[in-house]
Amino acid sequence: MSAERKKRVLFITYYWPPAGGSGVQRPVKFTKYLREFGWEAIVFTVANGEYPERDETLLQDIPENLHVLTAPTLEPYSLFRALTGNKQPVNTNLFHSRQKKGLLRRLLFWVRSNLFIPDARIGWFIPATRQLNAFLRQEKVDAIISTGPPHTVHLIASKVSKKFSISWIADFRDPWTGIDYFDKLALTAAARRLHQRLEYRTLTQADSVITVSPFLQKMLEGISHRKVHVITNGFDEENFLHERPAPDVRFTIVHMGMLGGARDHRIFWQALATFAQQNNAFHEALEIHLYGKVDAAILESIPPVLLGNTHVEQYVPHTAVPNILQRAQLLYLPIHDCAIDVGFLPGKLFEYLAARRPILSIGPVHGDTAHVIRSLQAGETVGYTDQDALLHYFRERFQAYQQHEPFVASSSIAQFSRRNLTAALAELLNTHVPTPSTHGNKYR
Structure with a gap:
C-alpha cells in the first residue's frame, strides 16, 4: 500500500x-x-x-x-x-x-x-x-x-x-x-x-x-x-447558490422542522392573534406555514382567528427547503423551554441564516442562539413571556413588508x-x- x-x-x-x-x-x-x-x-x-x-x-x-x-x-x-x-x-x-x-x-x-x-x-x-x-x-x-x-x-x-x-x-x-x-x-x-x-x-x-x-x-x-x-x-452553500427568489407576496411566517411541546410558546400565537384583531390588513396578508410534524396539542391551541391563516405540511423534501426559506417574510425559531435552553443552536438556525431573511426566535435572550442572531444582525430574540416585545417586532416587520423595505442580512456567515x-x-x-x-x- x-x-x-x-x-x-x-x-x-x-x-x-x-x-x-x-x-x-x-x-x-x-x-x-x-x-x-x-x-x-x-x-x-x-x-x-x-x-x-x-x-x-x-x-x-x-x-x-x-x-x-x-x-x-x-x-x-x-x-x-x-x-x-x-x-x-x-x-x-x-x-x-x-x-x-x-x-x-x-x-x-x-x-x-x-x-x-x-x-x-x-x-x-x-x-x-x-x-x-x-x-x-x-x-x-x-x-x-x-x-x-x-x-x-x-x-x-x-x-x-x-x-x-x-x-x-x-x-x-x-x-x-x-x-x-x-x-x-x-x-x-x-x-x-x-x-x-x-x-x-x-x-x-x-x-x-x-x-x-x-x-x-x-x-x-x-x-x-x-x-x-x-x-x-x-448550512451547505451549494444549496443556496442558485438565483435567489423574490420574497412571498403574502406576509409569510415559516417554521421548518418538528414542532414539539417543549417549543410550544403560546405567546407566539397570542401575539399574532392580538395583532390580527387590531390590524385587518395584517390579518388578510398573514400566512403561517408549519413544515414538519406538529404536536397535536399545538394545533388544538391555535386561536380561532388564526385557523384560516395557518397551514401545516408534515413532509417537505430537504431539496425544497432553501427556496421556501428564501421566500419567507419571517422565519420562526422557537427554542426548547428547559434547563439547558441557553445552549441550543438548532440546525435550522444556520439554514435560516443562509436564507438571509429575518429570524424571530423565542427563547433565552442571552443564549447561544440569541448571541448568533444578534452578532449577525439576523433578526430578533424575544423572551418566553415577553409578549409586548413580540408584538412590537411583528408590527416592525409588517411595516417593513408594507413599505417593501429590503432586509439587509449579514455577509459574515461563511464560518457556518x-x-x-x-x-x-x-x-x-x-x-x-x-x-x-x-x-x-x-x-x-
Missing part, C-alpha cells in the same frame, strides 16, 4: 439517508466535503433503522463511491407498535409530547427508561461490533468518529477503537445526562448511575470530544475535566458553511493522524 494514500475515517452513525431530520445532515455533510481535505470517509450505519422522519432527497448528498457498511438491529419501537396497535412510525421524541400516556404506555416507558441504556438503540451494539470487528481485521482506517445521539454509537466506537488501537473522536450533537428530557425518564437510582458512568467513560476515553455549541462545550468539560472542541452545525466546518474537523483529525499508516490495524 502506498504511503501517500488518502487517510480514512470511519463514521459510526445511526442516522443516515433515507433517514430525515437535522441529525442525519451533520454526518452526511462531513462525508460530502472531507475528500477536499485529504480524508476518505467510510460510513457504518444501521440496516433497518426506525426513523421519525425520512427524506430520500438526502441520498443526493452522499459522495460518489462512498463505502457504506451496515448491520441490522433489534428495534424495540417495532415491539412498541405491536403492543399498542399503533401502525405509524414511532415518534422517538416522546418526552416532549403533551399527549397523555395510558397504563400500557407508562409501563413501556419505564421499561425503555431502565432496561435500554443508554438508549433504545442498544440492540445494535452486538451486531455492530461483530460487523466492525470483521471489517477492521481486513481494512485499515486511521480514525473513528461516533456521532450521537443515540449514544449507543459511542459504546460501539469505544469497543472497536480500543481493540484495534484507532484514534476515536466522540461527537455529541446533544448532551447525554444533560439532555432536557433526561429527568423525565422513569429512572431508578441504579439506572441513573449507569448513565453517568457510561457518559464519563465516553468523555474521558475518547481521544477528542466535539460538540455543537459553546454552552454544551462547557457542560461536557465540567463533567470530563478535559478540553472539548466546538464544531457547530451549519459545511465546507468550512468540515475543514475544522479535518484539522482536528490531522492532530491525531498526521500521516497515514501503511500497516494494518493492530490489536491492543
Whole structure:
C-alpha cells in the first residue's frame, strides 16, 4: 500500500439517508466535503433503522463511491407498535409530547427508561461490533468518529477503537445526562448511575470530544475535566447558490422542522392573534406555514382567528427547503423551554441564516442562539413571556413588508458553511493522524 494514500475515517452513525431530520445532515455533510481535505470517509450505519422522519432527497448528498457498511438491529419501537396497535412510525421524541400516556404506555416507558441504556438503540451494539470487528481485521482506517445521539454509537466506537488501537473522536450533537428530557425518564437510582458512568467513560476515553455549541462545550468539560472542541452545525452553500427568489407576496411566517411541546410558546400565537384583531390588513396578508410534524396539542391551541391563516405540511423534501426559506417574510425559531435552553443552536438556525431573511426566535435572550442572531444582525430574540416585545417586532416587520423595505442580512456567515466546518474537523483529525499508516490495524 502506498504511503501517500488518502487517510480514512470511519463514521459510526445511526442516522443516515433515507433517514430525515437535522441529525442525519451533520454526518452526511462531513462525508460530502472531507475528500477536499485529504480524508476518505467510510460510513457504518444501521440496516433497518426506525426513523421519525425520512427524506430520500438526502441520498443526493452522499459522495460518489462512498463505502457504506451496515448491520441490522433489534428495534424495540417495532415491539412498541405491536403492543399498542399503533401502525405509524414511532415518534422517538416522546418526552416532549403533551399527549397523555395510558397504563400500557407508562409501563413501556419505564421499561425503555431502565432496561435500554443508554438508549433504545442498544440492540445494535452486538451486531455492530461483530460487523466492525470483521471489517477492521481486513481494512485499515486511521480514525473513528461516533456521532450521537443515540449514544449507543459511542459504546460501539469505544469497543472497536480500543481493540484495534484507532484514534476515536466522540461527537455529541446533544448532551447525554444533560439532555432536557433526561429527568423525565422513569429512572431508578441504579439506572441513573449507569448513565453517568457510561457518559464519563465516553468523555474521558475518547481521544477528542466535539460538540455543537459553546454552552454544551462547557457542560461536557465540567463533567470530563478535559478540553472539548466546538464544531457547530451549519448550512451547505451549494444549496443556496442558485438565483435567489423574490420574497412571498403574502406576509409569510415559516417554521421548518418538528414542532414539539417543549417549543410550544403560546405567546407566539397570542401575539399574532392580538395583532390580527387590531390590524385587518395584517390579518388578510398573514400566512403561517408549519413544515414538519406538529404536536397535536399545538394545533388544538391555535386561536380561532388564526385557523384560516395557518397551514401545516408534515413532509417537505430537504431539496425544497432553501427556496421556501428564501421566500419567507419571517422565519420562526422557537427554542426548547428547559434547563439547558441557553445552549441550543438548532440546525435550522444556520439554514435560516443562509436564507438571509429575518429570524424571530423565542427563547433565552442571552443564549447561544440569541448571541448568533444578534452578532449577525439576523433578526430578533424575544423572551418566553415577553409578549409586548413580540408584538412590537411583528408590527416592525409588517411595516417593513408594507413599505417593501429590503432586509439587509449579514455577509459574515461563511464560518457556518459545511465546507468550512468540515475543514475544522479535518484539522482536528490531522492532530491525531498526521500521516497515514501503511500497516494494518493492530490489536491492543
